[in-house]
Each structure stands twice: as structure tokens, then as C-alpha cells.
Amino acid sequence: MKEKTQKTAAAEKGGTVVYCGPTIPGVARQFTNYTDGILPKKLAEAVKTDPVMAGLVIPLEDLPDAMKKLHGGYGHIYRLYQLVRAKL
Numbered sequence: 001m002k003e004k005t006q007k008t009a010a011a012e013k014g015g016t017v018v019y020c021g022p023t024i025p026g027v028a029r030q031f032t033n034y035t036d037g038i039l040p041k042k043l044a045e046a047v048k049t050d051p052v053m054a055g056l057v058i059p060l061e062d063l064p065d066a067m068k069k070l071h072g073g074y075g076h077i078y079r080l081y082q083l084v085r086a087k088l
Contacts, residue, residue: 019043020066020077021056022085031067033060055080 017037019028028043039047039057047054056077058066069075 016060017057018060018063018066019057020063020070021053021081022088024084024088031063050084052080052083056084 015037016033016035017039018031018033019039021028021030023030024046026042027046028040034040034057037057043053043057047057058077066077069077070081072078
């Protein structure tokens with residue numbers, strides 16, 4: 001069973017969060033949702049060490065807008081996505 005760890009800032013309000021960044025093997029897959037904002041250990045560590053990653057974990061209700069911006073190539077979430085992708 002995968003180890004779960006701390007809640008993200010987006011999850012402090014409660015509810016499901018979604019990782020919108022690029023797929024990172026062994027860490028997270030794009031558009032994976034996490035109930036109650038509890039992230040797997042490796043993703044939580046990445047979020048803690050890189051604030052850009054933290055910006056890519058969003059509340060579920062923000063997902064349609066984030067997907068629109070990612071596919072359209074504009075907005076804050078798209079810039080964060082590109083920063084993480086460049087590091088891979």
C-alpha cells in the first residue's frame with residue numbers, strides 16, 4: 001500500500017485535489033486526484049522542496065479552468081507546468 005503524508009495548502013479547505021503538472025515517473029501522474037488532499041509521500045516531498053510543484057496541486061473544482069489553460073498554452077498554471085517540465 002502506498003504511504004500517504006501531509007495535506008497540501010489547497011487541501012486545507014478540505015476536499016479532493018488534483019496534480020496538474022507533467023507526469024513524473026515514480027512521483028505523480030498528470031491529473032491524478034487525491035482524496036482529502038493527502039498526497040503520496042514522494043509527491044508531498046516534491047511539493048515541499050519545490051514551490052512550483054505546490055502550485056500544480058489544485059482543488060478539484062479548479063480543474064476545468066486549469067485544463068483549458070494548459071491546453072490553450074496560457075495562464076499561471078501553464079507557466080508552472082512549463083517550469084516543471086523543463087526540469088525533467
